[in-house]
Amino acid sequence: MVTIKEIASAVGVSSATVSRVLNYDPTLSISTKKRQAIIETAEALNYATPRNRGRGAGAMQGLKFALVHFLQPAQELIDPYYVGVRLGIENRCQALKIEVVKVFHNGNLPEAAILQGASGVVAVGHHYGEEVHWLRRHSRHLVFADFAPDDDVDDSVMSDVSIAMNRLLDGVYGMGYRRIGFLGWIDAFRDKDDIHSERRCRAFIQWMTKAGLYDPELCMVEKLTPDSGYTLAKAMLSKPNPPKILVTCNDNMAIGAYRAIHEMGLRIPDDVAVASFNDIPVAQFLGPPLSTVKIPAEVIGETAVDLLVERLTGRDVAKKVILGTEMVWRGSTMARAAAPGA
The missing domain is CATH 3.40.50.2300 (Response regulator)
Known part of the structure; x- marks a missing residue:
């Protein structure tokens, strides 16, 4: 288990500051940049999945993927789960030497040229209605990460x-x-x-x-x-x-x-x-x-990249990938409730 001291050492702040950021202390005065560094470092140090290690063979240099996020950057920091999804995408692309262009939500659809200039698009989070159709129109290959439209047109990866x-x-x-x-x-x-x-x-x-x-x-x-x-x-x-x-x-x-x-x-x-x-x-x-x-946020991101790579190497049938989850029991629940009917 990663410790607060390890996160503090990696970012260059005190353990108390890390603790207050991770516990969303509203009274803490800290820059957005430093807050982001703490949250991303905590997620990265917890990132123990082996799939993105040693899989750079067959790297696809020259490719560019667009990451279209349904959240604004500040909203992502409020929900570090999506930081994990993004890091999984970025780390997998780095291992494969694929360039990533990040597009965060700002209330409007991104420039179509960004999607059209990319080899593939990863849409992170919940996209609905006309936005899904717009993504499809302007993407050569499209995969949804942590979301699946109700139809079976596109690749998607999520947990149930x-x-x-x-x-x-x-x-x-x-x-x-x-x-x-x-x-x-x-x-x-x-x-x-x-x-x-x-x-x-x-x-x-x-x-x-x-x-x-x-x-x-x-x-x-x-x-x-x-x-x-x-x-x-x-x-x-x-x-x-x-x-x-x-x-x-x-x-x-x-x-x-x-x-x-x-x-x-x-x-x-x-x-x-x-x-x-x-x-x-x-x-x-x-x-x-x-x-x-x-919920394996980083692996969801990694898998989304792998699905795009499969598309680029010839697969033409849509895949919906469901990743398993694990229940982690800790001290906030009792091993046995205090009394019958609790």
Whole structure:
């Protein structure tokens, strides 16, 4: 496990500064450049996958791939999971000696010439509707990373968070938890008429309903903001019969939930447990360390590059690659819930 001291040494800052950045301390005054260096270094030092090592043979010099990100740079720093996806793309391209042109979201579609001048395009994150059609029109070869359109026209690589949610809920149920709350966001792009259309949320409702445990009062979603985890956790834990465990849509929301729990004078996991998704580097440094589903962000990025290379070497059938996830149990959940019906 990478340590805060190792990250601090690599960036040239104090361990306290690293800890405050990784815990999203809103009172810390630090430059965006330094914050980015800390987050990227934490992700890179955690990057232990062997696939991008020693695979430079057959390098494809002279190629250029465009990376089209659905987030703005500042938004990416708020969600380091996508830093991991991007680093996987960049590191794999570096191993193959492929140039990468990065295009972040700025509210408008990127210049078509950027896509047209690239040998292939990796679209990172959620792209919907006309944006997908636009990407297809201007890309020679296109692959989606951490997202898959509903059709089978393009290559894509992602993890199945619905399966992961089922595994997570199986685990907490086996520990004895029954009063289970969910904190998530509204995926208006997927279905503007259904506030519960986001895949983790939908899987949560289906699993809980089948188990006879679903309580609509314990399923809260809102338009995603940096404070969503905090505000939703505070609202849910203020209810007359609050849950004994909170399942959050991602680790960033879990960090906000931790803050709300601590402010309310509650203890994790004694009073309320927390489990989440992504396993960003900070998850292991929270107090207590966060139980979370590890989604292989870097490998998603690597695989997206490999899919483009396959296209360039002749494959003409679309592939949808689903990568496995791993449930990492840590101190934010008990090995066994405190009492039956918890």
